Amino acid sequence: MKIMLFWVSQFVGINGGIEKVFTNFANEMIQRGHSVEMVYCTEKHGEFYTSINPKVNIINLADYLPEHKFESARPVSMKMVREFWRIVDRNHMASFVRSFEVKYICHSIKELLENINPEIIISFSAKSTQALQMADIHHHYPIISMVHSSINYLLNDYSPSEIQALANSDVVQVLVPEYIGQLQEILHKNNIVCIPNIVPQLNADNSERKGNTITEVARLDPEQKRQHLLIEAFSRIANQFPEWKVDFWGGRKWNFLYSVFKESYS
Incomplete structure (x- = not known):
């Protein structure tokens, strides 16, 4: 199966939890015999913090954007509005910035999807899901949306359009069983499953352990x-x-x- 892992994120040189899941997921699917396209988005250059199987096709969405710009593509007018909302309501400011980014990258995502033609897409954020759905208005590609945050965080941080994007996903995945019922009430959607994060299994030698x-x-x-x-x-x-x-x-x-x-x- 051709799988696209899609995350509108810098990813380069960052060592966070979702970054590890992003990498571990790609490596695991390769080990299971699938074809994996790993898509992120940033102008920044550098090394990835974790090792990625060389069989994974790594794609920077910024390469599809005009002049390869993403972070620096925000016009002055947008920045002024952003700073206004930073003072008035920081949550609204974050939603405003994400909304701009989604619209900006929509056309390039459509081009990318046509080039890759994935059989299924795993989205790593609500913003990523919203951008994918705007690019694929005829729903050619099934989307599984991963929710890495708590339900309280989702309610406080996600915009109504991002929550709707999750509701429009084919499947929504959460990390904790108790989140299933809570999210069903919010999204009015039953196709929600709990799958914990992939964690590599290590055979550690405990012979020298002290305490x-x-x-x-x-x-x-x-x-x-x-x-x-x-x-x-x-x-x-x-x-x-x-x-x-x-x-x-x-x-x-x-x-x-x-x-x-x-x-x-x-």
């Missing part, structure tokens, strides 16, 4: 990463397992983590 540590690596964020759940769970059994400890590696929102830790152990 027992649970390490959680992510930004500290109560809405998305929800480290407080691990803290609350471990606090209930910590006295029974004094040889175990929990480490958190990440940045941002330390205050929330400290308050939960203090409450859990008080």
Whole structure:
């Protein structure tokens, strides 16, 4: 099967969670014998943070745009409106910028789709799904939309047009089972499935391990990463397992983590 992984994102040189999923997904599908086109969009040049199977066809959508411009293609008038909304409502500002980007890249996506002719498209964001649907108005290509965020974040951050784009997808995939029912109520759509992120399996040698540590690596964020759940769970059994400890590696929102830790152990 010819699979297109589509994400309107910089991707180059960035080491984040979705970037890892983007790469792992492509590598896994190649291992399973599929043909994979991996599409991102940025003017920036550089190395990818994670290794990608050489059989993956990597495409920068910016190569299809006028003068290969994406980030710098925003006109002055658009930037002025953006700065106004930055002061008034930052969420609306972000939606305004994404809406501009979707319209700007729509024609180039149509050209790309005609060149590749994928059998199925996996979209990695609501913005990406909206852009694909604007380019493919006759719905020639089935789209699976991945939702990597919590439902609360989706409601607060996504624009109505982005939520509608998810509703118009052939399938929507979420990461946590509890999100299925919540998203069904929002999208009025039953074709929602839960599939956790792909995680490469490692055969680690534990012979030299000293101590027992649970390490959680992510930004500290109560809405998305929800480290407080691990803290609350471990606090209930910590006295029974004094040889175990929990480490958190990440940045941002330390205050929330400290308050939960203090409450859990008080």
